[in-house]
Amino acid sequence: MALRVREHIIRMSTDGGCFIGASLSCADLMVFLYQKFLNIDPHHLDDPRRDYLFLSKGHDVPALYGTFAEMGWIDAARLKNHLKTSDSLYWHPNRAIPGVEFHAGSLGHLLPVATGVALDCKMRGQKNRIVVITGDGELDEGSNWEALLVAAAYKLDNLVVVVDRNAFQANIATEDLIPLEPLDRKFEAFGAAVTLADGHDFDSLEKAFQQVPFESGKPSVVIAKTLRGKGLPSIEARADRWFCNFSHDEVRQLLAELHGEQQGALTSAPLMVR
């Protein structure tokens, strides 16, 4: 399924393009969470006991919608409408799409929002789990750390922060710009219980998530080590293949590459914004 999600992502990287690198890095995470961990039924989103997944990094909409398509939550044909004004699928999550918990795009917002949801679940004595996927570059935003302080103070062990640790900001490696390491110790210092996992290995994720909450009375953090552009060696871990708007030929070529065929040269311009 994660392979088919990647196909969707690649297909959305043309006719306007998408943030393909960030989408590919968290595709496995997203599939794992929706398929194996979370109790969310898109037909019963108003069930107060269901789980939540807040996608804070925002750029990985193709991974989210691709997962929704594979889960049957959204008609796969609709993904062709990406960026079309006749529909409402754009570069960041749109809350109007069933299953999208909250709009995102401005970084550092959804951990505070999820903290509110977790507070309410606690207040009502419910057992829901509230998962937030954040980027690692996004952790520069102070509001994440504010929210962690609050989550720890209110002992929100129903809150799980998953860091898509692909080691990139937009175009620069995190450790070359604003170093985050030792990231696990930072989270621990803020009162969270931390586990490391391989964000592309379902067994590793399974092992991590079955321990949630890692410690009673503490928010859990899973630092999922990932690779930007995972699945496409020609763009993997490349600073300039963050946002891509490929030609239709390149899309065909990348789909072939995804399925193990030899990689071809990419001709479309890379994007550096800094």
Added chain:
Amino acid sequence: MNYEQKLRELVAADERLVVMTAENRAAIRNLPQELGDRFIDTGITEQTMVGAAAGLALRGRIPVLHALAAFLTMRAFEFVRTDAGIPRLPVKLVGGVPGFLSDGNGPTHQAIEDVSLMRGIPGMQVFCPADEADLVLGLPAFLKSPAPVYIRHIGRPAVTEHRPDFEIGKAEVLSQGEDLTIATYGFMVGECLQAASLLRDKGWSVRLLNMRSLKPVDQAALLSAVRETRLVVTVEDHFLSGGLYTVLAETCLRHQVSAPVLPFALSERWFKPGRLEDLMYYEGFTAAQIAGKIHARMNSLHGQRSGRKPANGVLAAKS
């Protein structure tokens, strides 16, 4: 009944209501013990408080947030706009010590762009009561409204006896008059009541509007003032840009009318910090200063139009 008592009563009657604060408990100091886990203090984290309030609202709660107006509307602005504004969640923001009430704190604490910022968010309602009684009067309606709301908290004693009827989008007519209209809101209502009285002593018939609901605003009251009185005076402890003066201008343009307008507001500057009564005098916002300027303007308007008896013969004395 004060604000805290009214809020307690409303929270007791509606389990959706939760009270939040970014460690600013001045107006709600007894509620932590009484509300239990429906009182949430997030510490000095305006951004997280607003974000978490959106999360609570997603779960069906109606959070009522307390922080200083300057930090609630500015430090957390993007969270208000993005987390409460875009999805139009019923998050209620109660901003403390707005406008001149920050007195000696200095410009960091001066919320004199709060109305401008909050009314600029689509779907956001803005309530600026004259005093605590007015606040208590309007609180149920604004908490019941499905919209996000910004409330300029005023905890001061009643400046007048407000009529019990309250409607979002309706101004309170504190006095009827034909010569001029003073339109104001918030803390300045008290000063304007006195200014109106001074002007009446000079023979002017003064209409005084407590606008209180700045968004939606009572357009009919503003248009009547423009059409029926010769001068409209706006008085606000707010920047000239984006507050009531701007609301009046927008209303006039929309209805293609114009009028002589005299604004009292802070134009392109913060106000001089100091003790409240001193800074108001320094800035020219005391009742006597307001009345003096209006009186002079009325007389000069008189000079431009003939056929009406000057008030108290001042025009004759001047010319």
